Amino acid sequence: MKVAVFGLGYVGLTHVAYLAPFHDVIAIDIDATKRQQLLAGEDYLHEPTVGEMLKKHAKKITYSSTPLERWTDIRAAIIAVPTPNQADGSADLSRVEAVMDELAIGLDKDAYILIRSTVPPGTYAHLLRRLTLQNRTDLHVVMLPEFLVTGQAYADVVAPKRVVVGTLDEGSEAFLRSMFDYGIKIPFVFMHPDSACLTKYASNTFLATKIAWINQIAQLADIAHANIDDVIKGLSYDPRIGVDYLKPGIGFGGGCLPKDVHALATYAKTHGQPLPLLEATRKVNEDQPSQLLQKLLGYFNHSIEGLTITILGVSFKGTSHEVTDSPALTIMDALTEKRANLTIYDPLAMPSFQKERGSTYAFTVANDIKEALTNADVCVILSDLPSVKELKAIDFIRLMKKPLVFDGRNVFPLAMMKGVEYYSIGRPVVKP
Numbered sequence: 001m002k003v004a005v006f007g008l009g010y011v012g013l014t015h016v017a018y019l020a021p022f023h024d025v026i027a028i029d030i031d032a033t034k035r036q037q038l039l040a041g042e043d044y045l046h047e048p049t050v051g052e053m054l055k056k057h058a059k060k061i062t063y064s065s066t067p068l069e070r071w072t073d074i075r076a077a078i079i080a081v082p083t084p085n086q087a088d089g090s091a092d093l094s095r096v097e098a099v100m101d102e103l104a105i106g107l108d109k110d111a112y113i114l115i116r117s118t119v120p121p122g123t124y125a126h127l128l129r130r131l132t133l134q135n136r137t138d139l140h141v142v143m144l145p146e147f148l149v150t151g152q153a154y155a156d157v158v159a160p161k162r163v164v165v166g167t168l169d170e171g172s173e174a175f176l177r178s179m180f181d182y183g184i185k186i187p188f189v190f191m192h193p194d195s196a197c198l199t200k201y202a203s204n205t206f207l208a209t210k211i212a213w214i215n216q217i218a219q220l221a222d223i224a225h226a227n228i229d230d231v232i233k234g235l236s237y238d239p240r241i242g243v244d245y246l247k248p249g250i251g252f253g254g255g256c257l258p259k260d261v262h263a264l265a266t267y268a269k270t271h272g273q274p275l276p277l278l279e280a281t282r283k284v285n286e287d288q289p290s291q292l293l294q295k296l297l298g299y300f301n302h303s304i305e306g307l308t309i310t311i312l313g314v315s316f317k318g319t320s321h322e323v324t325d326s327p328a329l330t331i332m333d334a335l336t337e338k339r340a341n342l343t344i345y346d347p348l349a350m351p352s353f354q355k356e357r358g359s360t361y362a363f364t365v366a367n368d369i370k371e372a373l374t375n376a377d378v379c380v381i382l383s384d385l386p387s388v389k390e391l392k393a394i395d396f397i398r399l400m401k402k403p404l405v406f407d408g409r410n411v412f413p414l415a416m417m418k419g420v421e422y423y424s425i426g427r428p429v430v431k432p
């Protein structure tokens with residue numbers, strides 16, 4: 001089968017890697033740099049297995065800015081372009097619409113359009129109206145929300161926990177099963193297209209709320225001199241609660257959770273049904289970086305001018321190279337404003353950090369984690385990088401002027417930090 005994939009980011013490129021062994025794939029992106037990188041065999045996504053699969057099945061993949069003359073025989077088009085927030089918070093559908101318009105011109109009769117971008121309820125009817133205006137009532141549109149987690153995108157696309165299918169079309173099931181040959185039993189959950197869109201938002205906003213909630217409990221743990229690790233352990237045996245996403249820290253970030261919480265809150269408000277819970281999730285998350293910041297500033301009586309502060313991790317999570325909406329940025333901006341000298345270690349995310357803040361303020365880049373700690377006054381952990389997890393208390397003790405650590409990701413068990421002055425989230429302070 002010939003398949004076109006629009007948008008070669010986390011969702012689209014991972015699909016190209018997954019589909020290429022079974023189908024001929026036309027991989028389309030408007031970003032010429034990305035296309036050149038892919039043609040040169042460069043892996044900008046840094047997702048396990050994706051780069052390998054793209055190389056192995058390169059002969060089955062055609063990179064392009066548009067399908068052009070290759071339109072013939074395309075049976076399915078996957079749309080995986082961004083849906084960022086507009087100024088009012090609502091999802092911007094302009095990129096999805098642009099691709100739909102292109103598809104309306106070129107696709108063969110009876111082809112399938114699979115929308116994997118995250119879009120709000122109502123989008124299905126909106127897109128169908130657009131196709132009708134272009135006399136394309138023969139195309140099948142399926143809302144197929146994607147649930148992958150960055151850092152494990154390939155594994156999630158190859159073996160999703162479930163496939164939520166929003167369709168009014170009886171032929172979709174057979175078509176999708178033939179296209180996505182999972183080889184293992186994966187539940188397909190069929191529903192109305194609007195329910196499918198809402199399922200995706202419900203999923204992301206639930207996870208975001210879980211994070212915001214445990215961050216609130218962690219604040220209480222600080223006041224009560226309790227230990228949030230123990231509280232989470234006590235919760236984790238209850239299958240009604242589960243342990244995933246109960247990870248206190250400086251808040252959630254990245255390209256999905258903040259965007260989707262904002263989009264759903266805006267959708268609810270514009271439809272006359274504001275959701276106070278979601279508004280609270282946003283507010284709690286926006287305030288969360290200041291919890292760690294205030295601990296640090298309080299320690300120094302708000303005077304940190306001239307201190308050398310080592311920042312370990314700037315991405316929104318340790319396996320990502322993205323700094324989009326990373327709460328680490330809020331903390332670093334505040335420290336810089338108070339004239340601290342930052343030495344930053346995060347090799348994977350450094351290119352996107354340089355792009356984001358390189359021309360805003362000065363900082364030192366460290367390429368080696370131990371070099372980053374050497375002679376530092378303070379170490380601030382803002383992302384759970386694998387290399388940070390490998391550090392031992394002795395590294396802080398030997399390398400820093402004085403072993404003083406503020407950990408915004410609760411990377412280390414308290415018992416491992418003997419000899420270090422160690423502040424974390426919702427846990428007792430460790431004194432040397």
Ligand SMILES: NC(=O)c1ccc[n+]([C@@H]2O[C@H](COP(=O)([O-])OP(=O)(O)OC[C@H]3O[C@@H](n4cnc5c(N)ncnc54)[C@H](O)[C@@H]3O)[C@@H](O)[C@H]2O)c1
Nearest residue numbers: 007008009010011029030031080081082083095117118146
């Ligand atoms: N990243 C995730 O974890 C994730 C998970 C599930 C769903 N989603 C959703 O999937 C969608 C895509 O997310 P992503 O993270 O893969 O985005 P991304 O930013 O990583 O990649 C999107 C790509 O689309 C390209 N693009 C933009 N307009 C285009 C157009 N008109 N034609 C062709 N290409 C175009 C961009 O150049 C970019 O390379 C979003 O709606 C997102 O909310 C993302």
